[in-house]
Amino acid sequence: MNKLKDEELIEELRIRMKEKTDALNELKTLNEKLKVVNKKLEESEAMKTHFISNITNEIVNPFASILGLSKNILSVNKENWKKVFSMVAMIHTEAFSLDFQLKNVFATAKIEAGEIYPEIGKVDIKNLVKSVTDSFRIEAQKKKVSFELVFDFPESEGSTFQFKTDPEKLKLILSNIVNNALKYSFKDSKITVTVWSEMRVMFISVFNHGEVISDEYKQLIFDRFERIDSNITSVNRGHGLGLSIISSLLDLLGGTISLQSDKETGTTFTIEIPEFSEEEDSFKSSLNGNEIFFEDNQVF
Amino acid sequence: MTQMTEPGTHFLYPSTLFACREPYIVNTILGSCVAVCLYDTVWKFGGINHYMLPFWNGQGLASPKFGNIAINKLLEKMLVLGSNQKNIIAKVFGGGNILEGSTSQFMIGDRNVAVARDMLMELKIQIVSQSVGGTLGRKIQFNIATGEVKQRMIDKQPVANGNTEIVIHNLDKYNLFVK
Numbered sequence: 001m002n003k004l005k006d007e008e009l010i011e012e013l014r015i016r017m018k019e020k021t022d023a024l025n026e027l028k029t030l031n032e033k034l035k036v037v038n039k040k041l042e043e044s045e046a047m048k049t050h051f052i053s054n055i056t057n058e059i060v061n062p063f064a065s066i067l068g069l070s071k072n073i074l075s076v077n078k079e080n081w082k083k084v085f086s087m088v089a090m091i092h093t094e095a096f097s098l099d100f101q102l103k104n105v106f107a108t109a110k111i112e113a114g115e116i117y118p119e120i121g122k123v124d125i126k127n128l129v130k131s132v133t134d135s136f137r138i139e140a141q142k143k144k145v146s147f148e149l150v151f152d153f154p155e156s157e158g159s160t161f162q163f164k165t166d167p168e169k170l171k172l173i174l175s176n177i178v179n180n181a182l183k184y185s186f187k188d189s190k191i192t193v194t195v196w197s198e199m200r201v202m203f204i205s206v207f208n209h210g211e212v213i214s215d216e217y218k219q220l221i222f223d224r225f226e227r228i229d230s231n232i233t234s235v236n237r238g239h240g241l242g243l244s245i246i247s248s249l250l251d252l253l254g255g256t257i258s259l260q261s262d263k264e265t266g267t268t269f270t271i272e273i274p275e276f277s278e279e280e281d282s283f284k285s286s287l288n289g290n291e292i293f294f295e296d297n298q299v300f
Numbered sequence: 301m302t303q304m305t306e307p308g309t310h311f312l313y314p315s316t317l318f319a320c321r322e323p324y325i326v327n328t329i330l331g332s333c334v335a336v337c338l339y340d341t342v343w344k345f346g347g348i349n350h351y352m353l354p355f356w357n358g359q360g361l362a363s364p365k366f367g368n369i370a371i372n373k374l375l376e377k378m379l380v381l382g383s384n385q386k387n388i389i390a391k392v393f394g395g396g397n398i399l400e401g402s403t404s405q406f407m408i409g410d411r412n413v414a415v416a417r418d419m420l421m422e423l424k425i426q427i428v429s430q431s432v433g434g435t436l437g438r439k440i441q442f443n444i445a446t447g448e449v450k451q452r453m454i455d456k457q458p459v460a461n462g463n464t465e466i467v468i469h470n471l472d473k474y475n476l477f478v479k
Contacts, residue, residue, distance in 0.1 A: 040358030114317040114349065114364035114373060244360045251315060251365065298451040300391055300429040 205270040315365035319347025323445035330394030339447035367415035
């Protein structure tokens with residue numbers, strides 16, 4: 001073996017030293033990342049606990065109202081029958097919110113169990129958007145918020161715009177966006193829902209005047225159980241699942257969501273959903289039981 | 301007793317999983333995603349997942365979109381269906397690095413595969429075969445009743461509208477088996 005010169009020895013030491021420093025630095029970065037993730041998981045766990053007490057209220061309160069109100073109706077005298085209208089309206093509101101909460105909870109359970117699949121059909125988008133905003137009409141009237149619907153489809157589409165997607169999931173996505181918009185709208189304001197399409201991609205934007213969502217919150221709000229005002233005295237009900245459900249459902253439909261918020265213009269959530277592709281569909285079905293697609297030497 | 305001759309078919313979407321004791325043929329398409337197939341060698345049934353990212357970092361729902369959740373949930377389901385963990389074997393597919401210009405830090409495919417290897421080792425579940433990595437996508441067909449997996453390499457390229465365009469390749473040109 002040759003004897004190493006001093007310079008070579010120093011050079012070698014320097015290289016090794018550098019390698020070690022690099023490794024150490026990498027470890028430091030990884031550690032930092034781990035700390036962040038750890039903190040997130042801790043927060044998530046805490047919110048889960050909060051969520052359970054929260055959701056109990058969300059389910060128990062409407063039920064108590066419905067039971068109480070229907071009992072009252074039963075004991076209303078004939079001469080006071082007009083009172084029944086307002087009570088029925090209240091029952092409807094409570095039942096509607098209960099139904100909406102449960103749909104979200106079940107969707108979450110399905111998503112987290114990995115048992116949610118797109119069920120594709122031809123959807124009349126105009127109709128769907130109208131039915132979603134209509135379902136929030138009573139709630140909106142309470143806050144004196146009005147809806148404005150803008151449909152901007154290519155001429156060729158005619159009055160009905162048909163789009164291949166999953167109607168139920170799209171409904172839930174839109175309901176959650178509209179629900180949020182309504183919740184955080186100022187009184188006497190307007191929510192504008194705009195629908196347009198470009199190259200087999202559909203866009204739906206929901207615009208409202210309300211409190212500005214700060215940049216720091218823009219990322220956070222997509223986390224589960226996270227709410228802008230999650231303190232106990234919050235006037236807004238909800239479980240904080242909405243936006244994380246939206247994200248997961250959009251994943252399933254191949255769509256995305258974006259958010260713009262500033263003082264002058266208000267807050268706009270825009271979703272973008274590609275039309276379910278025929279090719280993918282036929283590719284899938286032709287594979288079912290079609291052995292020609294596979295080669296003998298690719299069996300595991 | 302009538303023997304079921306035609307097994308059902310199921311298309312496995314990303315972020316979902318499927319396991320059952322009835323005979324089923326499960327199809328799925330993988331790019332950088334990974335599918336872990338678990339098979340119970342005693343009860344002769346299996347399950348499969350399809351995850352997109354290695355770890356859940358607390359963002360969004362804790363769904364089987366993430367490897368660490370997808371593998372645990374699939375195993376959980378197998379155990380609920382009556383498996384004994386000792387009798388389960390695994391096959392791992394996917395994890396191609398199909399996105400162009402990806403640097404080593406963003407090699408999602410490799411990281412997805414690593415999660416499967418690490419977790420299965422920790423769970424003491426043997427990986428009996430695998431086909432992972434490379435630059436192509438995979439179309440796989442898992443037979444729940446026999447545990448057999450058929451594979452075809454594909455070029456899966458995302459096109460502008462968010463859909464995927466699938467090109468079937470001549471297999472002779474590619475041989476990405478990992479022994």
